[in-house]
Amino acid sequence: MSHTSTCERDVHVDPLSPPISMSVGDRPAERHRDRHWAGSIAVAEARWAGLATVAFLGVLAVRALGGPADMAWALFVICYVSGGWQPGRAGLRALRKKILDVDLLMIVAALVAAGIGQELDGALLIVIFATSGALEAVATKRTRDSVRSLLSLAPEQATRLGPDGDEEVVEAAALVVGDLVLVRPGERVGADGLVVGGMSEVDQATITGEPLPVVKAAGAEVFAGTLNGTGVLRVRVLRAAGDTVVARIAAMVDEATVTKAKAQLFIERVEQRYSLAMVTVTLALLVVPLAFGAALQATLLRAMTFMIVASPCAVVLATMPPLLSAMANAGRHGVLVKSAVVMEQLARTTTVCFDKTGTLTEGTPRVAEVYLVAGSGMDEATLLGLAAGAEQPSEHPLARAIVAAAAEAGLPVAMPEAFSALPGRGVEALVMGRRVEVARPAGDLGPMQHAPVSEVAASLESAGHTAVVVTVDGNTSGVIGLTDRLRDGSSSCVAALAALTGKLPVLLTGDNARAARLLATAAGITDVRAGLLPKEKMAVVRELQGTGAIVIVVGDGVNDAPALATADIGVAMGRSGSDLAMSSADAVIIRDDLATLPAVIGVARHAKRVVVENIVIAVTVITVLVVIDLFGKLPLPLGVAGHEGSTVIVALNGLRLLSPRVWRRVGG
Numbered sequence: 078m079s080h081t082s083t084c085e086r087d088v089h090v091d092p093l094s095p096p097i098s099m100s101v102g103d104r105p106a107e108r109h110r111d112r113h114w115a116g117s118i119a120v121a122e123a124r125w126a127g128l129a130t131v132a133f134l135g136v137l138a139v140r141a142l143g144g145p146a147d148m149a150w151a152l153f154v155i156c157y158v159s160g161g162w163q164p165g166r167a168g169l170r171a172l173r174k175k176i177l178d179v180d181l182l183m184i185v186a187a188l189v190a191a192g193i194g195q196e197l198d199g200a201l202l203i204v205i206f207a208t209s210g211a212l213e214a215v216a217t218k219r220t221r222d223s224v225r226s227l228l229s230l231a232p233e234q235a236t237r238l239g240p241d242g243d244e245e246v247v248e249a250a251a252l253v254v255g256d257l258v259l260v261r262p263g264e265r266v267g268a269d270g271l272v273v274g275g276m277s278e279v280d281q282a283t284i285t286g287e288p289l290p291v292v293k294a295a296g297a298e299v300f301a302g303t304l305n306g307t308g309v310l311r312v313r314v315l316r317a318a319g320d321t322v323v324a325r326i327a328a329m330v331d332e333a334t335v336t337k338a339k340a341q342l343f344i345e346r347v348e349q350r351y352s353l354a355m356v357t358v359t360l361a362l363l364v365v366p367l368a369f370g371a372a373l374q375a376t377l378l379r380a381m382t383f384m385i386v387a388s389p390c391a392v393v394l395a396t397m398p399p400l401l402s403a404m405a406n407a408g409r410h411g412v413l414v415k416s417a418v419v420m421e422q423l424a425r426t427t428t429v430c431f432d433k434t435g436t437l438t439e440g441t442p443r444v445a446e447v448y449l450v451a452g453s454g455m456d457e458a459t460l461l462g463l464a465a466g467a468e469q470p471s472e473h474p475l476a477r478a479i480v481a482a483a484a485e486a487g488l489p490v491a492m493p494e495a496f497s498a499l500p501g502r503g504v505e506a507l508v509m510g511r512r513v514e515v516a517r518p519a520g521d522l523g524p525m526q527h528a529p530v531s532e533v534a535a536s537l538e539s540a541g542h543t544a545v546v547v548t549v550d551g552n553t554s555g556v557i558g559l560t561d562r563l564r565d566g567s568s569s570c571v572a573a574l575a576a577l578t579g580k581l582p583v584l585l586t587g588d589n590a591r592a593a594r595l596l597a598t599a600a601g602i603t604d605v606r607a608g609l610l611p612k613e614k615m616a617v618v619r620e621l622q623g624t625g626a627i628v629i630v631v632g633d634g635v636n637d638a639p640a641l642a643t644a645d646i647g648v649a650m651g652r653s654g655s656d657l658a659m660s661s662a663d664a665v666i667i668r669d670d671l672a673t674l675p676a677v678i679g680v681a682r683h684a685k686r687v688v689v690e691n692i693v694i695a696v697t698v699i700t701v702l703v704v705i706d707l708f709g710k711l712p713l714p715l716g717v718a719g720h721e722g723s724t725v726i727v728a729l730n731g732l733r734l735l736s737p738r739v740w741r742r743v744g745g
């Protein structure tokens with residue numbers, strides 16, 4: 078036999094296999110069918126198990142009342158067939174693929190028992206086995222359902238408006254950027270897009286977690302999968318179905334579900350050898366006593382019992398369900414953990430590093446002051462207009478603030494003819510024929526920097542502002558001071574993390590040291606590393622790792638991507654975060670709520686404890702039962718009950734991690 082596994086129940090042991098075929102908007106109909114199918118398996122198993130149990134109780138009643146033997150036999154057959162046909166068929170299929178299946182062993186053991194006149198024992202075995210199988214299937218289905226419920230479904234169809242207002246119902250997947258769609262009251266929005274007409278309230282809870290509907294009118298952005306209220310909206314499609322926010326989340330979850338935890342991989346490697354050894358011992362238990370003239374019946378029963386109780390089913394089920402349940406729980410509370418490996422790592426975190434702008438702060442800075450360099454021949458409006466033009470293509474929060482300030486002042490903002498971003502430093506662009514640079518005040522970027530400019534910048538920074546210097550055609554022309562607010566809950570998050578890890582978080586920022594320190598103090602952080610370029614943030618992470626720390630980096634920007642990728646666990650902000658940050662990260666805080674970070678670490682630790690607990694339970698039960706069977710006398714039904722019982726306990730133990738109470742307890 079090339080591949081031996083006695084626990085092929087990990088067909089449903091791994092709750093998420095077969096991997097979810099997600100591709101939102103791709104083949105949604107199939108997805109529905111899949112889900113339906115998975116659900117009905119659990120239900121069907123429960124029904125068959127119920128029938129087997131009833132038949133078994135019937136046998137007991139008939140025997141107790143001294144009823145006709147034929148009736149008892151008929152009930153026996155019903156019990157054996159209803160409880161045994163499904164696992165039997167699965168076992169035979171597995172056997173054809175050269176996989177030895179524990180299901181089959183159970184059926185064989187039951188038939189052997191019946192064959193040697195122990196039909197009641199055999200029936201009990203079938204009943205216990207079928208019931209525990211059904212329980213497992215139901216437990217597994219719950220985990221899978223809650224992971225899947227993260228993907229609030231994007232609708233399959235949308236109403237497309239033609240050029241002359243005609244309506245056409247099309248597959249949402251067929252929508253292309255620029256299409257105009259109509260969203261009727263109560264419908265789900267079919268695509269990510271921009272509202273161009275109508276007004277309505279949209280419930281975005283599925284994407285942002287925001288409990289209250291948001292009013293959307295022309296100019297507002299709407300997301301696929303969100304629920305329209307009472308109004309009618311006309312929406313211009315901004316992203317193809319595969320790129321929508323829901324699709325992105327779906328893709329991440331999809332990735333998450335096919336990865337396996339390290340502990341699980343280890344167990345599966347060991348399991349192969351273990352199973353082989355187990356079958357060998359079983360054969361020895363059969364052959365050796367028989368060779369010495371032992372009684373066939375007793376020997377057969379002992380060997381069968383050994384094979385069943387030594388099966389590592391509970392061990393195989395020990396790891397993934399708790400980790401996946403923890404992932405589902407975190408997802409429901411707004412943290413997307415991309416894999417079980419990440420969940421394992423989260424439990425080991427020792428140090429947390431925060432980016433400043435957009436992570437610890439709200440990331441919606443406002444322009445507070447505009448300072449003009451005397452003799453630059455420029456007025457405030459021109460300076461702000463040019464700066465805003467240069468910042469137009471940038472996704473940086475500071476850039477958004479400068480563009481917003483110009484728009485507020487009613488200035489025309491031109492799209493630049495050329496643009497390049499200097500991550501962690503600023504931008505460079507050609508605006509209306511002029512070379513404009515907006516960047517942090519630093520010697521290397523402003524060769525023409527005047528003394529007054531550095532003074533202005535320094536005083537702005539001492540007041541906690543971020544200062545950026547505007548250079549036009551090589552001349553330092555002005556300084557813009559921007560302020561940002563600490564996010565609500567930053568300081569309680571910092572305190573909670575310090576309590577969890579025993580170490581205060583570290584602040585990593587590209588901003589100036591003065592402003593950074595002021596802000597850090599407000600958040601309760603003392604270790605501040607300021608003025609860092611993206612590569613230097615990464616270097617700090619390496620340095621911390623060099624001291625043996627398991628490092629989380631939390632960030633939002635393109636400038637954080639290298640650090641996010643280097644960290645043991647990169648965490649991106651989901652709402653304000655850039656796409657690059659989200660794809661570099663291992664986890665996403667979907668609603669930018671920092672309070673979820675200590676909570677998810679707490680849940681991860683809880684999951685890890687449950688994994689250890691499970692392994693201890695599983696190994697102890699196997700050892701005890703094997704020892705009793707080999708050196709004492711273990712009745713077959715008792716062995717099966719012990720084996721199945723521990724398997725079910727382990728499966729249910731993992732499900733505890735789904736409870737909102739676990740999150741609340743650790744999340745406070």
Ligand code: ADP
Nearest residue numbers: 433434473476501502503515517586587588636
């Ligand atoms: P943080 O690490 O706090 O998120 P960044 O690394 O993104 O900050 O930026 C560091 C500094 O570089 C900012 O404080 C700012 O002075 C400058 N900077 C970065 N991007 C821009 C931009 N688009 N426009 C102007 N200045 C910028």
Ligand code: MG
Nearest residue numbers: 432434435634
């Ligand atoms: Mg940032």
